[in-house]
Amino acid sequence: MDDSGSTFDAVERGPGASDSPRGTPRGRDGDPAGHHPSVTALQGRFGATVLHHEVQAGDQHVVFVDAARNRTVLGWLRDDPEQRYDLLVDVTAVDYGGGRPIQIVYQLWSVGHKRALRVKCELPLDGLSIDSVVELWNAANWLEREVYDLFGVDFRGHPDLRRILMPQNYAEGHPLRKDFPLRGRFSRAEQTRRALSQDYHDDYTPEWLEVGGAPALEPPEPDDSPEKAEDTP
Amino acid sequence: MTEKILEIPEPGLHSEPMLINLGPQHPATHGVLRLICELDGETVLKVTPDIGFLHSSFEKLGEYRTWNQIVPLTDRMDYLAPLMYNCVYVMAVEKLMGLEVTERCKVARVLCMEMDRIFSHLLWLGTTAIDVGAFTPFLYAFQERERIYQLHEAFTGARITTSATRVGGMMADFPEGWTDSLRDFVDTFPKTLDEIDSLLTTNGIHLGRTLDIGVISGEDAVNCGFTGPNLRASGVDYDLRKDKPYYDYETYDFDVPIGENGDCYDRYLVRMDEMRQSLRILDQALDRLPEGPINVADPRVSLPSKTDCMNDMESMIHHFKLITEGIMVPAGDCYFAIEGSKGELGMYLVSDGGEKPVRWRIRPPSFVNLSVIAKLAEGHLVSDLIMINASLDIVLGEIDR
Numbered sequence: 223m224d225d226s227g228s229t230f231d232a233v234e235r236g237p238g239a240s241d242s243p244r245g246t247p248r249g250r251d252g253d254p255a256g257h258h259p260s261v262t263a264l265q266g267r268f269g270a271t272v273l274h275h276e277v278q279a280g281d282q283h284v285v286f287v288d289a290a291r292n293r294t295v296l297g298w299l300r301d302d303p304e305q306r307y308d309l310l311v312d313v314t315a316v317d318y319g320g321g322r323p324i325q326i327v328y329q330l331w332s333v334g335h336k337r338a339l340r341v342k343c344e345l346p347l348d349g350l351s352i353d354s355v356v357e358l359w360n361a362a363n364w365l366e367r368e369v370y371d372l373f374g375v376d377f378r379g380h381p382d383l384r385r386i387l388m389p390q391n392y393a394e395g396h397p398l399r400k401d402f403p404l405r406g407r408f409s410r411a412e413q414t415r416r417a418l419s420q421d422y423h424d425d426y427t428p429e430w431l432e433v434g435g436a437p438a439l440e441p442p443e444p445d446d447s448p449e450k451a452e453d454t455p
Numbered sequence: 456m457t458e459k460i461l462e463i464p465e466p467g468l469h470s471e472p473m474l475i476n477l478g479p480q481h482p483a484t485h486g487v488l489r490l491i492c493e494l495d496g497e498t499v500l501k502v503t504p505d506i507g508f509l510h511s512s513f514e515k516l517g518e519y520r521t522w523n524q525i526v527p528l529t530d531r532m533d534y535l536a537p538l539m540y541n542c543v544y545v546m547a548v549e550k551l552m553g554l555e556v557t558e559r560c561k562v563a564r565v566l567c568m569e570m571d572r573i574f575s576h577l578l579w580l581g582t583t584a585i586d587v588g589a590f591t592p593f594l595y596a597f598q599e600r601e602r603i604y605q606l607h608e609a610f611t612g613a614r615i616t617t618s619a620t621r622v623g624g625m626m627a628d629f630p631e632g633w634t635d636s637l638r639d640f641v642d643t644f645p646k647t648l649d650e651i652d653s654l655l656t657t658n659g660i661h662l663g664r665t666l667d668i669g670v671i672s673g674e675d676a677v678n679c680g681f682t683g684p685n686l687r688a689s690g691v692d693y694d695l696r697k698d699k700p701y702y703d704y705e706t707y708d709f710d711v712p713i714g715e716n717g718d719c720y721d722r723y724l725v726r727m728d729e730m731r732q733s734l735r736i737l738d739q740a741l742d743r744l745p746e747g748p749i750n751v752a753d754p755r756v757s758l759p760s761k762t763d764c765m766n767d768m769e770s771m772i773h774h775f776k777l778i779t780e781g782i783m784v785p786a787g788d789c790y791f792a793i794e795g796s797k798g799e800l801g802m803y804l805v806s807d808g809g810e811k812p813v814r815w816r817i818r819p820p821s822f823v824n825l826s827v828i829a830k831l832a833e834g835h836l837v838s839d840l841i842m843i844n845a846s847l848d849i850v851l852g853e854i855d856r
Contacts, residue, residue, distance in 0.1 A: 237518040237811075279551050279789035308677050309693070311792070312818040316805050327803065329790055329818070333677060333691060336698050340790060361680025364826040372514075387507040387855060397515055404519060425505075426491075433493055434474030 239319030239400055258283040260305050260339050268295060282340060289326070289343035293353040296341065299330060300358050307332045307339060310359035313366055315373045319400030324373060326352055345375065354380040372398040391424050472500060475837070479508045483586055483841045486851030488825075490844070492837065499840050502832045504825060509855035517815035521781030522548055525815060527618040532817065532853040534615050536575035536796045538567040538607070540853075541620040546701065547791035547802035548622045552784055554756065559747045560624050561702045565740045566637065567619065568793065569733040573644070574603045575796035575848075576726050576733075583723070583845040584655060587664040592651045599647050602640050609633055622782055623757055624750030634741055641737050648730060656727070665720035669831040669843035672717060679830070680823040683798030684725045685847060689717030695794040709735045719846040726848070756782050781810040790818075797821050797848050817856060821849040 261283055265272050272295075274286035287295050299307045307330035316325040323344040330339045345352060354377035355362045366377045367386040374396035377383055385392060393416075394407040406413060426434070475492045478484040489505040513532060517525045529544045530537030542564045549556060556564075581596030604614045610633055611617040611626070619626055655661045671681070676689040686693055694711040696704040712728035714721030750757055758777055763770035786808040792801030798820025805814040824847050831847075832840045 237515075278787045279791075280553060282790060284788070309682075310680055311682075311799060312790075312801060312803065312816075314803060314814075314816045314818075316788075316814045316816075318807075318813060329801070329803070333693050338699070338790075359680065360675075360678050360830075361823055361826070364822060365680075368822075385507075387510045389507070397512060402515075404515060430474055430491060430493075433472050435471075 284340045310361045315369045317400045351376040497836045513856045521810045536571035537617045538571045543793045545620040550791045551789035562744045569736045572733045572796045579848040586845045628749045668719045670718045679827045688714035688721035688725045722846045822854045
C-alpha cells in the first residue's frame with residue numbers, strides 16, 4: 223500500500239515512478255521456453271545492435287534494439303523472406319518514471335509464418351527522438367502520432383506528426399508520462415479559461431480555411447504559452 | 456443526347472474545391488467522429504479524420520487502480536461488445552501471472568465472447584443498413600440485440616457496463632436457467648438472420664451502394680494494420696482464434712469466412728457469415744460447458760470462503776490483504792490478444808510486481824482500421840464515404856479511449 227499520503231496526492235502529482243529497482247523489469251535471459259528463430263537470426267545479422275533478449279510471460283520473446291538503428295532492423299524483419307513480419311500490430315511506449323528511459327515497443331506479427339516478436343528501443347529522456355517506421359508500415363502512422371501525443375516522443379520522418387487524441391492546442395504536456403498529474407498541469411481556472419477561449423482556428427488549419435473559403439479573417443493570434451510550456455516538464 | 460448537353464461548357468460555371476465538416480455530432484459517423492472532407496462537387500478529394508472527442512484517458516486511469524479495479528474501465532471502451540473487453544483484460548493479467556483458469560471458466564468466457572461478437576455485429580448490421588436506406592434490418596437487428604441485452608442483464612445485472620470478469624474467474628457463475636435462455640437465442644436467431652440476409656444480400660440498392668466501394672488489396676490491408684473482418688474481406692486468412700488459439704478454440708469446429716475483393720460488400724458478407732460461425736461455436740460451447748467451480752482456487756487471486764474467514768486467523772488475514780492491497784502481479788510485461796469483433800484486440804501490460812500496473816495499453820482495432828479511411832474514400836462520392844465508414848465497423852469509445 224502507498225502509505226506516503228492520501229490517494230488524492232497521486233492525482234495531483236502523477237502516478238509516480240515504478241518501484242522496480244532496476245531500469246526496467248526484466249525477465250530471465252535465455253529462458254528454456256525455447257528459441258525464437260528470428261532472435262537467433264537477428265543476433266547473427268546485426269550483432270551488437272541487438273542489445274538484449276528476454277522471454278516474458280512464459281513464451282513471449284522480446285528483443286532490445288539500439289534505438290539509432292530501429293528502422294534498419296525493423297525493415298529487415300519485414301523484408302527478409304525468413305522473417306516476413308508484415309503486420310505491425312502495435313506501437314506504444316512505456317514510461318517507468320524516475321528519470322529512466324522511455325521504451326518504444328513494437329509488436330510484430332508474421333501472417334505467413336504465424337510468429338510474434340516484440341521489439342523494444344530505449345530512449346533517454348533528454349533525447350526523445352527515433353526514426354519513424356511509417357515508410358515500412360502505414361499502420362504506424364496513427365500509432366506513432368499517439369505516442370507523440372501522449373509521451374512526447376519525436377518520430378523523425380513521420381509525414382504528419384500532430385497530436386491525435388488531445389486537442390491540437392493542448393498545452394499541458396504529454397499525459398501518459400509518469401510525472402503528469404491525473405488532473406492535468408494547469409489549475410482548474412486556467413483549464414476553464416482555455417476551454418472557453420477556443421475559436422474555429424483551433425479546429426481548422428489555415429489550409430482548410432482557405433479551401434473552405436472562410437472569410438479572410440485576421441490570422442490566428444499567436445498564443446504565447448502553449449507550445450513552449452509543453453516542452454518543459 | 457444527354458451526353459452532348461453535358462459536354463457543353465457553361466461559361467459562368469467554374470468548380471473549386473469545397474470544405475465540408477462532417478460530425479462530430481452526426482449519426483452517420485457512428486459516434487463522435489469528425490471527418491473534414493475536401494470535395495470537388497460530390498467527389499471526395501481528401502478526407503481527414505479528427506478523433507479524440509471521447510478521450511477519457513483510460514490508460515492513465517488504469518495506472519491509479521489495482522488490477523481488478525481496471526475491469527470496469529474495459530467495458531466502457533467498446534460498449535458494443537463489453538464482455539469481450541472484460542475477458543481479454545483479465546486473460547492478459549492471467550497470462551502475465553501464469554494463471555490457468557478452470558475449465559468451466561474457459562468455456563463460460565468463450566460463451567461471453569462469441570455472444571458479444573454477434574452483439575457487436577448486429578449493431579454494425581443495423582446501423583450500416585440504415586445508412587444505405589434499409590430501415591427494416593435495423594429493427595430486426597435491434598430486436599435480436601435486445602435479447603442479448605437481457606442475457607447481459609440476467610448474468611451481470613447491467614445491460615452495457617457488464618464488468619463480468621475478475622482475475623482468476625468471473626464475478627459470479629451463470630444464474631439458474633441462463634444457459635437455457637442463451638440456447639433459445641442460438642436456436643431462434645438464425646431465422647432472423649436469414650430474413651435480414653434475404654433483405655440485403657441480393658438487394659439491388661444494397662449491391663449498388665457496396666460493390667466495388669472502398670476496395671483495398673490484401674497486401675495493402677496488412678500493411679495498413681487492418682485486422683479482423685476488414686482484413687479477411689481482403690482475402691487474408693488471419694484469425695487469432697485459428698492462428699494463435701486461446702481457450703481451446705482449435706477444438707471448436709468453425710470456419711473463418713474470407714472475402715475476395717476487399718470492398719464494402721465483402722466486408723458485409725464476412726460479418727454476416729461470422730455471426731453464423733459464432734452461433735456454431737456457441738452451440739458447441741453450450742454442449743461442453745462443464746460443471747465445477749468457475750473461479751480458480753489460487754491464493755494469489757481468490758478470496759477464502761466466508762466460513763474460513765470467520766474460523767481461522769490466516770484466512771482472515773488473507774482476505775484482508777487481498778481486499779486492501781489487491782492482487783500482486785509479478786514483474787514483467789505481456790501482450791495478449793484475442794480475435795475481437797472489430798479486429799485484433801490486444802492488451803499490453805507492464806507490471807513492476809506491485810498492485811497496480813506500470814502501463815496498461817489497449818491495442819485498439821478500430822483505431823488502426825479507421826486510420827485507413829482517407830485512403831479508402833479518396834475519389835468516391837460523399838455518400839460512399841458514409842458507407843465506407845460504416846463498413847469499417849468502428850466504435851469511438853475504443854478509438855478515443
